Amino acid sequence: MDLIHPHTASDVSDAMRAASADGTRLRVIGGRQHLGAAPDVDAEVWTTLLDRAIAYDPAEMLCVVEAGMRLADLRKMLAEGGQEWPVDEPDDATVGGAISAGVALTRQLRVGQLRDTVVEMEFVTGDGRRIRSGARTVKNVTGYDLHRLLTGAHGTLGVITQVALKLRPLPKTARTLMTRQGGLGLAARLLDAIPLPAAVIAGHDRVLVRLEGWPGEVAEQAKAANEVAVMADDDPAAWPAPAFPDAPFLVQAAIVPSRLEPLLEGTKRFRALMGVGFAWIPCDDEESVGLVRDRAISLGGVVSLQRGAAGSVGAAPPLPAIQKRIKAAFDPAGVLPAPVVVP
């Protein structure tokens, strides 16, 4: 297999144009943290050399970086400005990889969704066209937000080369509280009792509560939490919540919060993001992955695989004709993988 290491967006454009002319099938690789099942490809485009910071002024609460920048480097740069991009993915993940994977933000209750943090994007289409959409401002209604299509598209529409990200101030203080017992019921009571938490994560064996903000506010929240349950405090290893590192397969389900209970009924090990509706379920084999998938879809949810390759896991998207036309318009020669869809 050929490996392509572009240094610039123009290199990416050359590579894509050549691939489209030759019919080379490509796959875009970032930090290898969110890769699903490997499609059958002839070459890989590694974006990790596209890792420059283009602009960062803390007063704008925006930064512009190339897509191959590792999250560790981004975190370091932003911390110097007292800010963060609120994505709790591994240090080795790249900005572009996290965006392509459309990762869940564990602190969504407080920080919103990933898709709303990307305000401008430069990308290269399957046939080598260099496109920009959005603007380097926090608000913008100027034409169609093409970057929203690339966010969560798993590299099927083009190669993201550069993004402008909406940032947040780093919280002045943060605490992670933990119960000694688990369950959705206890977690639901904590979610109700604590005003504006960053996250309440239910597990089979414990409930994690993440509190962030100004010291007075976090103290207020911790007090409310302790009125519901005895909470152990501030285990530095507890955040971000570790996700079953021993399991060969990790399924992420997305469902309305009120259906977490039927989704997880009888599940031995799980984590669930309360008030949001993400659940993470470790599986030992493909068969159990399929069972979780079927149950989630029957409850109106969608699933994706966070770890392991188990054939296709997904759900049928709406308006398949429009989805197909969009894929065709951005990748006319079909050099990038097709989206994974389970009917």
Place this chain on the structure above:
Amino acid sequence: MTDLRAARRDLDAALGAQAVHSDPLAVKLYARDASLVEGSAGLVAFPQSTEDVVTCMRIARDHGMPVVPRGSGTGLAGGATPLDDALVVVTTKMNRILEVRPEDRLAWVEPGVFNLDLANALEPTGFTYAPDPSSQQVSSIGGNVNTNAGGPHCLAYGVTSAHVLALDVVLPDGTTARIGAEGPAAAGYDLRGIVVGSEGTLGIVTAACVRLTPIAPAVRTMLLDFAQVEDCAATVSSIVARGVVPAALEMMDRGIVRAVENFAHAGYPTDAAAVLLVELDGLEGAVAAQSRQVEAAAREHGVGTVRVAADAIERALLSKGRKSAFGAIAQIAPHYHLHDCVVPRTRLTEVLTGVYAIARRHDLIVTNVFHAGDGNLHPLFSFDLTVPGTLERVLAAADEVVRLCVDAGGALSGEHGIGLEKRDFMPLVFTDEDLAAQACVRVAFDPDGRMNPQKVLPGGARCGDFAAAALARADQLPEGTWI
């Protein structure tokens, strides 16, 4: 040429004659939105259900009529202004709140529900709908979705797109679909994200699933006044640099403060060059800590007085002043033209100075009231259209304001949209190739180009040949296969 009488007959038969208007008054009323541009409506239909909207789309297709969706018509960019005798589909009769599910933090509403009515209906649940455009008393959720509307509270809470989970849409061919998801992730490409802000060019929204945001337990509103506009603008950056994200951070200059004070009697300081209205919300501990930071930032920049609203009544009075600004300016002159552009927050001062200079050059009165925290400017030119030559001066000034904002690294529109008004400015911020890619997405939804034609994209923007051919080929692929 459309046979309007035949189309009217078909619509009457399907929707009932009372739901279709073609008398001269209705056609004239619906020939424009709140912008300066007047177009021409062929027929005006008032559907009451998704089925009615499907019917409108099919009849329009059968008669070759363009379709222009419209909510309350408060848009300022001409997005709902019909051209070429279009069928105007007005969604204001679809105004039910369908479902409120606090346990899932969502609500389903029809497009004609007014923004403020939704927020008020949600209040007893302890949740709210966060986006709050100044037009919220009369602007509809459907219109808000189509312009990706903003409002003062978008600084902390984000614009409409961040609060729309799913949409039921009717496509130009009459197909219906649900895009997005009630849950936190959806299958396929984010079509929801493309339809939000698409200004009625991709389909008609017949229901929106919106996110509910918990109402903050504590709120504090502060009014800061400054002798220099520059100090006021610098305070905005300084607040942000201190790690404070206010719920709202609104700036008003002297002209607008005087007009508002005459109207709202909120005790705004009419001798200040500019005032900042700062709203902080969250838990009491956060509000207290942030208000200390805001005050310190203001003192660094020579603030005159720091007024903190003592109670909910005073808070409401201060924000009433802000929200009534566009009514209050009727005292200055009979007509106005409101601009909307976004610049990097750190360039606010120089852009404002430039706006004042443009107004002077064109002999126009300009006042400014805007979302300073977002860098979202709203220069407001006041004038009397009956004075010959005025419109030309206003449009010339508008042109210069747009270029000024773009040169400062800004965007054409922060929350009002492109519509007709700014369509021809699109090449200032996008290359031909960027615009062609946008055109492809539009074609993917609307191959025949019947939804709100001539809006958003400039005349020359076309999906490129290679992409267009692939797009057409995609329709021939067997089910389950992709290019």
